[in-house]
Every structure is written in structure tokens, then in C-alpha cells.
Amino acid sequence: MQSLRKVLAIVLVVALVVIIAAAFVYRNIPNHNTKLTHFDTLIVLGNPAEADGTPSPEQRERTLEGVREYKAGVAPHLIFTGGAAHNRFVEADVMKALAVAQGVPASDITVEDRAQNTIQNIYYSEHIMEAHHWKSAEVISSPSHLPRAGLILAHNSFAWRTSAAPWPAEYSTLQKMLRFAVEAEYCLRLRIFGFPSSRFLPQQA
Secondary structure, three states: HHHHHHHHHHHHHHHHHHHHHHHHHOOOOOOOOOOOOOOEEEEOOOOOOOOOOOOHHHHHHHHHHHHHHHHOOOOOEEEEOOOOOOOOOOHHHHHHHHHHHHHHHHHHHHEEEEOOHHHHHHHHHHHHHHOOOEEEEEEEOOOOOHHHHHHHHHHOOOOEEEEEEEOOOOOHHHHHHHHHHHHHHHHHHHHHOHHHOOOOOOOOO
């Protein structure tokens, strides 16, 4: 019985250390590499649509934050990025339709419809930026997702900062905490082991 208590105590200590380390790493990931307040474009990172093709809660909030930043004059262009990664609906198309419905001219929107994950979101968006000679971007996503996006953006050379969309009103505190916990653990692993080799990610940070 005493040995079991010792094992449980060790497990609890290790778990606590991992939680503290993850939280520290997560909170200290850079969220910008520039002091710019206006950018050439906004990049709104994709999120799966609902099964019927309507915007999911996080997809909706990311899009609406992009619309708000566009209307506030933060950037004159929007890139919506995300392919049909989780169902048959192209994430970027769903986001564009919502933005247009909110009054954003379609001519100011570029759709990136190939990306299957966050690394590809940024890779393909940078290609769009290069084609338009854009040198800076504000990158918009959900609060829990931005630190991982920051780790990826640190590999890129354009000027950037991240901006958090509000959490969906329908999310409970537990749902938000779980999303933060999953992303914090993921970011800790990336800090320790690095990203797997990928043609979509420059390996020099």
C-alpha cells in the first residue's frame, strides 16, 4: 500500500511538472515579429465547417474577427485559408461566403483552398502574399490555436502578428479549458522535439 502511494505521488509530481512546463512554454510563445499596426493582408486560418456546410462556431468567430479587422482598416485584403480537410466543404469558401454576407467586397478576398493543416495554411498564404508583393500580415485564429500558429510563423520571414478571435458564446468554460490544455501539450512537444520535416515548413527558425 505504501509503495502504491509512492508511485501515485511520483505520478502526480510528474504530471504537475508537465502541466507547469506546458503552461510556461505556451504562454511565452511569441505573438509577433514586428511593431506594425497596419498590414498588407489579414490571414484567417481555417476551421472545419459543420456537416451541412454552415460555419462552425470557431470558423464563424474567426471569420467575423477578420471582417472586423478589415473594416477597422488593419489591412485592405483578406486571405481565407483552408481546404476540405475534415469534410467535403472547403473551409476557405465557407468563410468567404460569410465575409461577403457581412459586406466585405469579394474583390478584396483571396481564397486559399488547398491547405490541410496549419503549417499548410501559412505556407500557401505566404505564396499568395509573394504573388501580390505583400510583405506583412495579421494572422487570425482561435485563442488556443494562436501559440501553435506563432511557432510556425517564427519560421517565416514576412512581418506578422497574431490576433485572437473571440470564443464562441456557446462554448462553456470547460470547452475552452480543454482546447487550451490540448494545444499547450502540443506546443510543449513541439518545443522539445521540434516539427517533423516538411516541405511546407522552412526548418531554420
